[in-house]
Amino acid sequence: MARISAGIACSHVPALGVASDLGKQDEPYWKPIFDGFEWSRKWETEHLPDVVILVYNDHASAMDMRVIPTFAIGCGEQFGICDEGWGPRPVPDVEGHPDLAWHIAQSLILDEFDMTIVNELDVDHGLTVPLSMIFGKPEKWPIKVIPLAVNVVTYPPPSGNRCWALGEAIRRAVESFPEDLNVQIWGTGGMSHQIQGPRAGLINAEWDQHFLDRLSGSSDELRRIPHIEYLRETGSEGIEMVMWLIMRGALGHAAREIHRFYHVPASNTAVGHIILEPEQ
Numbered sequence: 001m002a003r004i005s006a007g008i009a010c011s012h013v014p015a016l017g018v019a020s021d022l023g024k025q026d027e028p029y030w031k032p033i034f035d036g037f038e039w040s041r042k043w044e045t046e047h048l049p050d051v052v053i054l055v056y057n058d059h060a061s062a063m064d065m066r067v068i069p070t071f072a073i074g075c076g077e078q079f080g081i082c083d084e085g086w087g088p089r090p091v092p093d094v095e096g097h098p099d100l101a102w103h104i105a106q107s108l109i110l111d112e113f114d115m116t117i118v119n120e121l122d123v124d125h126g127l128t129v130p131l132s133m134i135f136g137k138p139e140k141w142p143i144k145v146i147p148l149a150v151n152v153v154t155y156p157p158p159s160g161n162r163c164w165a166l167g168e169a170i171r172r173a174v175e176s177f178p179e180d181l182n183v184q185i186w187g188t189g190g191m192s193h194q195i196q197g198p199r200a201g202l203i204n205a206e207w208d209q210h211f212l213d214r215l216s217g218s219s220d221e222l223r224r225i226p227h228i229e230y231l232r233e234t235g236s237e238g239i240e241m242v243m244w245l246i247m248r249g250a251l252g253h254a255a256r257e258i259h260r261f262y263h264v265p266a267s268n269t270a271v272g273h274i275i276l277e278p279e280q
């Protein structure tokens with residue numbers, strides 16, 4: 001049986017990808033952030049899964065106003081890297097796991113989550129930056145990836161409660177896959193950030209830390225945070241944190257925090273990162 005062994009949440013600040021690609025990790029501005037992921041890189045090497053279900057959002061790179069799936073799952077063999085305006089990032093293509101992805105798609109749809117199935121998909125910084133932060137700059141990513149894209153760009157994004165419930169359904173789907181696979185689920189994006197308007201640069205570290213606190217344990221109160229609270233407290237892009245709730249929901253009733261990192265600022269946003277394990 002396949003199982004979800006851990007959840008990782010990680011900001012996907014595009015500038016971190018640029019810093020990695022240009023070899024700026026040791027520059028004073030970036031070093032504390034890359035150092036903050038060192039423990040995680042080592043931990044991940046020791047707990048390397050077969051597959052990562054990587055929850056992210058596309059930033060009008062592969063998807064745009066023509067089609068706006070609330071939840072989309074990548075079922076292809078391979079995913080290319082988006083050109084986000086300055087050429088694709090110089091990182092490896094992403095290898096999928098079509099058998100597990102199709103199984104999850106079937107299970108979720110029959111479980112009443114209306115997933116959009118995507119077979120051809122290029123992935124942007126939302127997916128590749130977390131890979132870079134955890135795996136550095138390999139020739140080939142050491143895991144297979146099932147992209148799970150969430151609309152958090154065009155109103156209305158899904159509610160936190162719906163995201164948490166989707167995570168619970170993903171857990172059921174993975175656990176009904178007969179092959180013995182070690183699966184991790186990653187939630188990306190966040191934490192507090194606003195990149196536009198008069199409140200640009202807004203950071204609410206206290207709120208972010210309280211959110212991180214509530215990811216572990218058995219409370220599910222995070223699923224009831226309304227959109228307006230994310231907007232008011234964490235800025236217009238803080239809504240990306242609902243994607244973390246898919247990860248948390250997939251870990252089951254209770255989760256244990258095993259690592260946390262938080263840093264301000266990175267390109268005027270807050271970088272948040274946490275590793276959680278399900279408590280049996």
Ligand SMILES: [Fe+2]
Pocket residue numbers: 012057059126189190240
């Ligand atoms: Fe984003």
